[in-house]
Amino acid sequence: MLDRIGLSLWTQQSTAAAPASIPALYRRLGEDARLVESLGLHSLWLAEHRLWYDGWCPAPLHAAAAAAARTERLRFGTAMMLLPQHDPAALAAAARTFDALSGGRLELGVGLGYRDAEYDALGLRRDRRGKAMERNLGELVERWPAGADDRRRPWVGGMAPAAIERAARHGCGLLLPQTLTGERLAETVAAYRAAATGPARVGITKDVHVTEDGERATAFRDALRRHFAEEIGSWWALRGRLGFDQREGLERQLARIDECALVGPAAAVADALAEPLEAGVEFLLLRVAFDFVAADELRDQAVAVAERVAPLLAGERSAA
């Protein structure tokens, strides 16, 4: 089971809630990668955003390259790189370079991004991001290393019909968001599998915190809520109004994130992960890394996932 679990999400943020030395965050990425590798987990995932006060990493492959040099087997993913915001030839060159240096350890995930400010800084129209995605993904897949294992093709992130169709058509994996659950999850996986021609990998991301302590669970949920209130409040805009100015919509989103977060004892987390596994999801991207999760706590979480949650999943699988 360990080879089907990745940990996320290294963003290199130094926020108001959790200030940190940015050089130390980059140094720690290599140390964290060594630990995650030693636990036998599949991969470590970074993310991309740009032009934000907290230093969110805009070039995850460049950050991951240093950590790849310090590891031997661990794979490195992006969830997501904002493909429409990149020159596809340059991104393909970066991906090829990373892949060659690391011995084929790249799991490139691509998504749309949604902030007008990011598109505008780069001279791009956000309302054309779908078309740009289509064009850039085509070019990226075309430039993908010849002879690369099909299972190493890029992941496409999202759950909209367009994302599913696009992933299937380009022979890419599908990486689903943490808020997709229940029947909709099963339907989405089925729709993708029906449309896919290639290897058809399906993964899902889940916000996770393993703790037997009820107070710690509550503290984590509070911090998670504050974290996403900042992100959604500042970044999600609808008809000219920011998330902070749309209290109701913001609260709805926060409630949904809270509902979907898996916070509690290892057995409870493992129980909840049975849903995506039964729906046919084969890869679990467990988000244990947040700005507010301190370095030593993050190490404990990685160990808890590998040594306490994963064995329960494996047991469930063999029993099934």
Add this chain to the structure above:
Amino acid sequence: MRLALEPAGAERAQPVAAARAAWAAGLDGVLLTACDALPAPLVTAAYVAATVPDLLVAAEVELGDRHPLEVAEEALTADQATGGRLVVVARPAAGAEDAYDEALELVRTAAVARPFAFAGERWRVPARLAENTDAHDELVRVMPPPARARLELWRAGDLPRVRHGDPAATVAALRAGRAEHGWEWAALTAPVAAAAELGARVRPRVQLDRLPDGLERHWEQTLDSEQRSER
């Protein structure tokens, strides 16, 4: 004078070996350029720096074709990933020479730790497109900041290259460059196997304005002959 080793030909695809050899030889840096196997030198730089301590890692980066903001972000991230040991060496991208100066100016502006706006002939940051209705920023701030006080962003001429063949000829070329153009740095294009010779025979001869004849003779009679016999 400070010296970087630049691997050439097929050895460009073995940058870790080049960096280790440069460090072991007491050189100051390694210069990485794009090759077919490793077409993104800033990614290579981040990887290589993690495999050797101390060494400055210079990466030759083409400017003028893609958006300079993207290049600035990659350079700043690679600077953090190398622990502040990155030197970006800019050169014009093929076919984009006309846009080079503006691209360099934009990267230089973007790499400074404060909000900015840029209005050039080719690029405008932020673009302030009417269609991006939820973009309201007049100035943008690129992140992350440089790992040290500033990002090292050089023009190709700041890191002149000397093709190394014979140590005496390389020493002569470096001395001439220093005397005529004030060279502070140079990249020596050389086989990785020549790194030891660059560290032992070239580097000591180009630090001072002149050395007493007796010292050079001493080196020749002791160290240099010893090195030759080791081959």
